[in-house]
Amino acid sequence: MKVKINKEKCVMCGSCVAVCPEVFEMKDDGTVDVKAEYQNIEIQDDMLIEKIKQAQTACPTSAIEIEE
Numbered sequence: 001m002k003v004k005i006n007k008e009k010c011v012m013c014g015s016c017v018a019v020c021p022e023v024f025e026m027k028d029d030g031t032v033d034v035k036a037e038y039q040n041i042e043i044q045d046d047m048l049i050e051k052i053k054q055a056q057t058a059c060p061t062s063a064i065e066i067e068e
């Protein structure tokens with residue numbers, strides 16, 4: 001699966017970072033994004049996929065977009 005954050009929906013609450021810090025990060029300017037090493041790549045690790053789905057559930061604005 002691939003994951004990205006819809007910047008127009010993200011309110012930078014940090015929930016996804018709290019749930020899955022392996023994949024999501026808060027930048028110095030306060031914006032939140034998928035870490036560079038996970039952008040536009042097919043993520044196959046089952047544990048990471050599960051955590052990304054938990055982060056998606058935790059996101060208050062449905063900003064996390066998953067492509068299966």
Ligand code: SF4
Pocket residue numbers: 005009010011012013014015016017032055058059060061062063064
């Ligand atoms: S949980 Fe959603 S709104 Fe909050 S920082 Fe992550 S992507 Fe943005």
